[in-house]
Amino acid sequence: MARPETKILYRDGGYSRARGVALVLTGAILWGVSGTAAQFLFQNAKINVEWLTVFRLLASGLLLLGLYYRKEKERIWGIWQDKSGRASIILFGLLGMPGVQYTYFAAIKNSNAATATVLQSLGPVIITCYLAFNLRRLPGFREIIAVALAVLGTFFLVTHGSIHRLSVSGLTLFWGLCSAFAAAFYTLQPRKLLRKWGSVVVVGWGMLIGGAGLSFIHPPWLVAGEFTFHSIVSIAFIIIFGTLIAFVCYLESLRYLSASETSVLATAEPLSAALLSLIWLHVSFGFYDYVGALFVMSTIFILSMKGKHASAKS
Template sequence: MSPPVPGSAAVSVPPVRHRPSGLAFALASALAFGGSGVFARPLLDAGMDSLHVTWLRVAGAALLLLPVALAHWRTARRRPLLVLAYGVFPMAGVQALYFAAITRIPVGIALLIEFLGPVLVLLWLRVVRRTRVSPAAVVGVVLAVAGVGLLLEVWSGMRLDAVGVALALGAAAAQAAFFLLSDSMGEDTDPLAVVAFGSLVAAVLLGALAQPWTLPWGILADPVALGGFAFPGWAAALWLGLVCTALAYFLGISAIRRLSPQVAGGVAYLEVVTAIVLAWVLLGEALTAVQVLGSAVIVTGALIAQTAVPSAPVPGPGTAPEPGADPGRSQSPIPP
């Protein structure tokens, strides 16, 4: 059994790997995360700043999940470093660093660099924790990265800025923390409680940058359009907070605990495909032949990566694991 994460009162129960349910959670998470850009677009088009939209997203999730945080207050007391790190890195860090990066480098390049997070996960597991990484997971992630490059057509409008690249790499590291921290929770920690406390931390941190008192609140009362439908701006903000943040993170954690960080990282690239397809269907943003090819490569990489997970729970002590199966959860990923 793994040693306790610093700040926890007891040893965590390792998560059980299970491919079918893990894939179901991963696909649902990709759909929920992938819709964030589409549902943010009406608010952005109405004149709201991107940082304001991001703050609305995490603050909305924090407000919606406040009853969960109150009901599970012992989680914050038992594992304070985990909930703090989750709010700082996966929930606030990815957003803030990515938005800072796209002010200096093209969006496609910034997104590609950010999605190097699963590659960093593989490097962390292999180099730092010296954990065996399945070849299928490596191949899947490499294919997925190549597919993202095709999907975003990063060679067009290529312009690199050292600070912008560094910021995007910071977003990638924060994304890697999402996979590693989620795997460190164990079966004895409620993932929804961690999301609840993490969103509270992120709302406070991003609030200092977004300055919500300057937010044009009137936009939330005005009608906005999406896919030929009109609805109040607050409905888009509610969807961002409830589905694209609270539900998406919960589903993502559930997927990681069942698939392992390295495998879930390969499957998570489906989020990019989901975002592009939803933008095509709801916003009329047409796909080029190269983007269709990129989507196919990403899906292929995800399918290869998930084969590294056993289709049944990880065997107990004394039982030989299935060939090619993930060895299970190793030591806590939070660095000393």
Template sequence: MVTQKQRQLWAFLAGLACVMWGISGLFAKSLFNYSSEITPIWLSQVRMVTSGIILLISAGIMGQKPLATLKNKHDALTLVAYGIFGLLPVQLFYFITVQKANASIATILQFIGPFFVMAYMTLTHKQTLRRLDLIAAFAAFIGVVLLATHGDFSHLAITPEVLMWGLLAAMGVATNTLIPINILHRVSSLVVTGWGLLASGICLIIVHPQMPHLAHPSQIIFPVSMVVIIGTLIPFQLMTNSLRFIKPTTASLLDAFEPFSATIGSVLCFGLVLKPLDWVGSILVVLAAMALNIMPRKKKSKIDSM
């Protein structure tokens, strides 16, 4: 049985994973600015395949027998589905949206993902949403909008193409959260994440093999390493494992920390000046994430108190 302390700990770690994704986005942006040869598809291929191999080797060293998981046909298909329909869209489509529009539009559209999760859990698992959940979701959404737009809504010019990629990324947030839930009760999160990343990376390579031609390739080693380590290896492991202890809706809504950390990183690294509404948005996101983990205490019965 999951205790309250375990739930709070893994909610914190899931939030930390989202912070890492936000920081890794700064490195990804620097790579896209460095050369037009570096595309979202190539960067996704590198981070997925490299991270997948490292995680599977780690699982093997720890005696978790990653190859044994593939002997179960249902588990193998689930891992492939997790990679292609979960991990791939949540990473690749987000980067494409950034490329076609900007990070603000991509963040807002991707944040629709938790609402897909809520709708799915409500319709299929008859999960009852508390009033606090709905208020937190609304507050977090408003906070992300303020962070992404600086309170200036005149920049939200969304073309049909941008809308399509953004909604696909949002659906990826939902599927990335929902698909691995059942298998995680039986298979190590290292194995699940490793095979999922490797499957999605191989799929991308088959569909669109690509190799950038750079004059000084050594200059991209560090930012690419950061995208792999703090943008894939550590956070996906934390987020996947957290699903054992927290609700899918909680995990997906904690994604609000991604734009928050990206904004703070931009302030520290690139001298971004925050407007008052940016601070309001930041506070809303943090309070909303904290509110999701407020669990009402059960009243003790007279029999329990005796």
């Protein structure tokens, strides 16, 4: 799942750095596990991608806003009194939030959670390229290396080193790249909203609006699939642990760690998705898959080091 862009809320010397590390790792691992749970639902329980996306957005949005209602009551409703904020949150809710959720789930359905998560990890590289173009400046050395590694890693992941065939389906590649672009839009579009209203308000309303909008395409009461004990537990895990608790853990970690540190530690998401896919769903991951994933995830380290250096200079 794409992580919300935010900033450090505060640092309290009474809490240890280890607490922040534990929180971000918990959130990232829960995101990775929820991706694998979604893979189980699509492949074993035949749950519909559209229904799961709609239900997850509606349920998670209601839970997130409800959880923070007493604490953030004025901010939750205040965003609708801001004309520019109102237009921006509607755009984010109708395009950004459902876009990143649906494309990620569609990529999982056509492949597996590990591959989908790695492809979505190309998002930071797309953001880097967009910002370089938008600011009309040449990319720096670290950015060039990150882009080169991302391209090479994706090549290994989808071709296994052969230019004559794809090791994944065309739909997997399509939805995986769409997921990366959606993650980039999801991160860049609501920046002003996040600075003014905070992540809880923006993401909570984004989920609720996105779920309501998608309901016109696939109503949440049109359910398809096998609802066994295991599938119900998986759906509950995705909503409660893979969305709500993971999001809260990630937000809390930013009280103790810098944004660049959390983005590096959050690479535990694709690692946990890959490991659980191997153990639980017996997904085969070959040499080129590991190499491709390593190259793509290394770009996050490279770009985070750059961000940390830049922030230190400013």
